[in-house]
Amino acid sequence: MRKFVILLVLLTALPLVILGTTTIVFWHHEAPAHRVAAFQKIINLFQKENPDIKVIQQVVPWGDAWTKTLAAIEAGTTPDFQFSLPELTITAYEANAIIPVDDIIQELDSKYQYVQSQLAPYKINGKYWGVPIWTMPMVLIYRPSILEQYLGTKEPPRTWNELLLAAQKITLLSSEKGDTIYGIGLTAGNNLCTQEQVYTIMANLGVKFFDEKGNLTFNSPQTLRAVEFYKDLYMFSPPGSTGWAWGEIEMNFSAGKIAMMPYFGGLQKRFYDLENYDLDAVIQPYPIDGVEGNLIYPNDVHIFKSAVEKGHLEAVKKFLIFIMRPDINAILTAQMEPGSFVPVTKAAQESEYYWNDPIIKAFRHMNEVIIEATNYGTLYGFETGSAVNLAIGSISGANTLAEMIQNVVTNKMGVVDAVKWAEEKMESFMK
Amino acid sequence: MKKYRGLIFVLPVIILVLFIVVLPIITMLNNSLRDVRFGFEKNPAFTGLKNYLDLLEDETFIDSIGKSFLWTAENLLIQLTVPLLLALLLNRKGRFYQFVRSVLLIPWILPMVVVSIVWRWLLEPNIGYVNYLIKGLGLPLVNFLGSTSLAFHILVLINSWHFIPFGTILMLAALSTIPTSLYDAAKVDGANSFRRLIHITFPLIGRIIWFVGLLAFMWSFNTFDLIWLTTQGGPANSTMTLPTYIYKLAFKTYEAGRASAAALISTLILIGVAVIYFIVFTPREKKGVA
Numbered sequence: 001m002r003k004f005v006i007l008l009v010l011l012t013a014l015p016l017v018i019l020g021t022t023t024i025v026f027w028h029h030e031a032p033a034h035r036v037a038a039f040q041k042i043i044n045l046f047q048k049e050n051p052d053i054k055v056i057q058q059v060v061p062w063g064d065a066w067t068k069t070l071a072a073i074e075a076g077t078t079p080d081f082q083f084s085l086p087e088l089t090i091t092a093y094e095a096n097a098i099i100p101v102d103d104i105i106q107e108l109d110s111k112y113q114y115v116q117s118q119l120a121p122y123k124i125n126g127k128y129w130g131v132p133i134w135t136m137p138m139v140l141i142y143r144p145s146i147l148e149q150y151l152g153t154k155e156p157p158r159t160w161n162e163l164l165l166a167a168q169k170i171t172l173l174s175s176e177k178g179d180t181i182y183g184i185g186l187t188a189g190n191n192l193c194t195q196e197q198v199y200t201i202m203a204n205l206g207v208k209f210f211d212e213k214g215n216l217t218f219n220s221p222q223t224l225r226a227v228e229f230y231k232d233l234y235m236f237s238p239p240g241s242t243g244w245a246w247g248e249i250e251m252n253f254s255a256g257k258i259a260m261m262p263y264f265g266g267l268q269k270r271f272y273d274l275e276n277y278d279l280d281a282v283i284q285p286y287p288i289d290g291v292e293g294n295l296i297y298p299n300d301v302h303i304f305k306s307a308v309e310k311g312h313l314e315a316v317k318k319f320l321i322f323i324m325r326p327d328i329n330a331i332l333t334a335q336m337e338p339g340s341f342v343p344v345t346k347a348a349q350e351s352e353y354y355w356n357d358p359i360i361k362a363f364r365h366m367n368e369v370i371i372e373a374t375n376y377g378t379l380y381g382f383e384t385g386s387a388v389n390l391a392i393g394s395i396s397g398a399n400t401l402a403e404m405i406q407n408v409v410t411n412k413m414g415v416v417d418a419v420k421w422a423e424e425k426m427e428s429f430m431k
Numbered sequence: 432m433k434k435y436r437g438l439i440f441v442l443p444v445i446i447l448v449l450f451i452v453v454l455p456i457i458t459m460l461n462n463s464l465r466d467v468r469f470g471f472e473k474n475p476a477f478t479g480l481k482n483y484l485d486l487l488e489d490e491t492f493i494d495s496i497g498k499s500f501l502w503t504a505e506n507l508l509i510q511l512t513v514p515l516l517l518a519l520l521l522n523r524k525g526r527f528y529q530f531v532r533s534v535l536l537i538p539w540i541l542p543m544v545v546v547s548i549v550w551r552w553l554l555e556p557n558i559g560y561v562n563y564l565i566k567g568l569g570l571p572l573v574n575f576l577g578s579t580s581l582a583f584h585i586l587v588l589i590n591s592w593h594f595i596p597f598g599t600i601l602m603l604a605a606l607s608t609i610p611t612s613l614y615d616a617a618k619v620d621g622a623n624s625f626r627r628l629i630h631i632t633f634p635l636i637g638r639i640i641w642f643v644g645l646l647a648f649m650w651s652f653n654t655f656d657l658i659w660l661t662t663q664g665g666p667a668n669s670t671m672t673l674p675t676y677i678y679k680l681a682f683k684t685y686e687a688g689r690a691s692a693a694a695l696i697s698t699l700i701l702i703g704v705a706v707i708y709f710i711v712f713t714p715r716e717k718k719g720v721a
Contacts, residue, residue: 067682070469091685095469180557180572188577190665240556242577242666248555257557398684403665410579412667429684 022315023054024307027069028083029062030336038336045331046322053315066091066397073097073304080307080316086121086379087393089130089302094390098302100127104317108324112345115374118298123386130300131320134333134341137373138200138295139281141253141267141366142260146181150174156260156282160204160229163260163285167236170259185253185261186230186237187244188409194402196295199380200262201233202226203293204286209381209426214389216430219423227408227415229287234409242410262294265339265370268363272338281366283373296377298344326351334360342370349374394429456698462691469685482692491668492676492693496700499652499673502587506651509591511644514598519632521599522606532603539596547660550589551576579669582662586670590657594650598643605639606632641712648708652701673697 028039036059043055058079060068065088072078073095084092092098105128108114114132122130140163144154150170157163167183174181187194199207205222234241238252252258254270262284271279284294307316322328329348333341334357343349349371354360360367380401381392404422407413413421463482465475486492517535521528538546553559554575562572575585609632617627633640655674658664664671664679671679677697681690 066685188666190663238557239572239574240577242574243551243582243662244577251555252557255558394684398679403667406665406667410667412579 021052021054022312023056024081024312024315024319025056025058025079026081026083026301027058027060027065027079029060029065030083031059031061035336038331041335042323042328042331045328046319049322050315050318053318055319070095076306078304078306080310080312081301081303081320083133084130084300084302085297086130086300086382086387087396089122089300090124090387090390090393092302092304093124093129094393097304098129099305099308099313100129101131101303102128104131104320107321108345111321112324112326112347114345115349117296117377117385118344118374120385121298121379121382121387122300124390130302131324132298132300132344133320133323134329135296135298135344135374135377136264136340137297137342137370137377138196138262138264138284139369139373140260140284141263141265141279141281143253143256143258143278144280145278146170146256146259150181150259154280156280157285158282159285160287160290164229164233164236167233167260171236181257181259182238183236183259184233185249185258185263186234186241187249188234188242188402188406189244190399190402190406191245192396192399192402193244193246193249194405195380195396195399196297197262198227198230198401198405200284200293200295201230202380203295203376203378204284204290206291206293206383208383209392209395210384210389212384212388216389216423216426218426219419223419224415227404227419230405231408231415242406265342265363265366266337268339268366269337269359272359272362277362279363279366281369283369283376292376294373294377296374296379298379299341324348327353330354330357339363339367339370342374344374389430391426391430395426398425398429400425400429459691459694462688463695465688467688467691469687475688478688482688483696485689486692486696491671492673494668495671495673495676496696498583498671499697502583502654502672503648503651505584505587506590506594506654507644507647509587510594510598510647510651511640513591513595514602514643515640517595517599518602518606519628522603532600535599536596538593539600541593543593543656544660546589546593547657551661554585576662577666579667582666583670586658586661589661590651590654593657594647598647601639601643602636605636609635644712645705645708648704649701652704673700 028035030036030039036057039057043057046055047053065084069078069082069088069092073092078097082088082092089098105114105119108131115135118132118135119128122128122132140156142156147156147166147170148154150173151166157166163184170181170183186197202223205226207218207220207222207226209216209218211217238244238257241249249258249261249263250267250270253261253263254267265281268279271277283292286292301320303313303316307313323332324345326343326345326348329343329345330351330353333343333348334354338357338359343351343354348354355364355367381387381389381395400422403425404418407418407421408415412418462475464477464479466478466481467475521532521535553561556562556572556574556577561575565571565573574581576582613631613635614627617631622630653674654672655678658670658672658675659678662670664675673693674697677690677693680686680693
């Protein structure tokens with residue numbers, strides 16, 4: 001009888017305890033186990049400081065992100081918030097499923113000082129719809145030992161001419177010696193990796209996809225010149241790269257088959273694990289009449305309307321403010337993907353929590369270059385400082401830039417025709 | 432009640448088929464006549480045959496139909512002849528042949544995702560094992576999946592490699608049903624191996640060859656996973672078959688309306704070819720022969 005009474009009391013009390021706890025759910029798309037573990041780490045730390053808020057992470061692989069997001073919006077089963085990219089945030093915005101986050105941006109900016117360019121992709125019609133959490137700058141990564149062996153110096157190229165000459169020399173000299181080392185690693189597969197590399201080259205000439213009014217300005221002399229340069233440089237890239245994505249280019253670079261490539265800095269983790277420190281980076285070389293520029297991909301969080309409907313908004317805001325704290329943000333950046341996921345605020349970029357990470361420390365110069373690159377980075381379609389044309393989501397999703405490059409390097413089309421083709425494709429998405 | 436008992440038992444399956452086959456087809460037809468981007472908007476605008484007309488002006492779509500037929504033809508050529516040859520070779524008693532018949536199944540039981548990724552790595556020009564062997568022979572490296580002229584045919588070979596064990600097992604099963612007494616009698620009558628093959632083997636396994644051909648056609652025409660996981664229809668659309676293009680339209684450019692129209696056209700093509708296949712190629716039983 002006594003046991004029954006105790007059980008009854010506990011069962012009655014349990015709902016009261018649960019009612020006192022807010023449970024928020026978020027989706028993210030970083031499926032590798034170590035990334036899931038990093039997310040859980042910050043969740044555990046948050047819950048320790050906020051025992052009245054329970055946080056649940058759910059992993060949706062990137063390949064399913066768009067369809068699952070749209071299906072959830074339609075079914076009314078969205079999580080409270082979601083880690084995202086500009087294109088996905090635009091899709092959620094177009095589906096009228098998310099809320100503006102100007103207040104959160106303001107608070108974080110005043111506390112931690114955003115790198116202002118990282119806010120651009122999330123400003124739509126004068127309001128912010130995504131909270132940038134980390135960013136991914138592309139720089140020229142290289143193997144100093146290969147440069148020294150074939151160029152006689154560890155100093156990387158700084159201009160387009162130097163880059164082209166260096167790539168040519170390394171490829172030809174290594175071939176003469178019977179090695180198969182290519183001066184540059186450029187992909188031409190029909191995928192996002194190719195798009196990112198192409199755009200990094202385009203950024204050096206200030207290519208703009210749209211003007212301030214959202215009119216298409218892609219087909220320009222700068223674009224033609226950038227594509228021509230990519231084609232010239234591609235001659236010194238491994239021939240199989242017409243079918244490459246991230247996996248192949250990373251494997252070839254790590255295997256010492258490629259000397260340099262425009263890429264993210266995330267390979268430092270692999271090199272660190274192998275105790276190989278033959279890896280460094282430099283700001284993407286640019287032509288003498290060009291500009292310092294590179295691709296940069298800020299990742300954000302957007303908040304669904306369902307969070308407001310369920311009364312979870314304050315809990316979600318608390319969590320977002322928490323993860324932007326430099327010590328916590330260092331877990332999402334330095335610990336999760338050192339060199340690839342980079343802080344978007346000055347406070348986090350300068351934080352000792354970031355720089356004391358063992359891998360960041362081991363490749364200090366490389367990471368200093370990557371942090372510097374956040375000041376020059378732009379993202380295709382957002383060069384004017386905001387999202388002026390929402391067709392960029394479809395343009396990017398269709399891998400238009402990648403297909404254009406494939407047409408050029410396989411000689412299916414000349415540069416002028418390929419750029420014109422890409423322009424027409426973009427126009428069709430704008431309709 | 433007794434009259435309807437059978438119907439009652441079959442009803443759950445009918446309901447299931449309605450939901451997973453008929454309803455999606457109706458939805459697809461509806462989407463193909465509307466301006467649908469993501470596939471499940473509320474009240475998308477009715478556009479009539481616009482999606483179909485747009486497709487007819489789309490060079491990549493027209494090209495992908497041709498590529499699908501070429502893909503199917505090349506696959507059929509290999510997937511009908513090689514399994515039969517292997518079956519004829521392996522239709523013998525003995526532990527060695529038993530072992531080979533078991534090992535032969537390995538490509539078939541591997542999931543296509545595994546097949547795609549493994550072959551993609553094996554064929555990688557710089558660090559793949561195939562080019563390592565080629566280099567060892569003193570030959571130049573081959574860009575298998577990055578070449579617009581080679582990628583298509585290499586994928587045909589990989590696809591066939593995956594299907595051949597299944598076709599072989601079916602052919603072996605058919606061969607095992609042929610009474611050996613027929614071959615003995617033919618030998619006594621002076622028939623050589625070739626004549627036994629033409630006049631005994633082929634007629635008696637004709638139905639299985641026909642069935643394997645039908646399966647190979649349907650599966651080959653609808654191949655998506657291998658192509659998407661290796662080349663994504665590239666390089667430069669050289670491997671962009673109809674299923675791959677439909678997927679790209681639906682899930683990469685979010686043009687669900689056009690993708691639905693393309694899928695419907697694909698369905699009609701398959702139905703048309705299947706009808707012709709049934710009419711023209713169905714083995715007929717000769718009068719007076721059991």
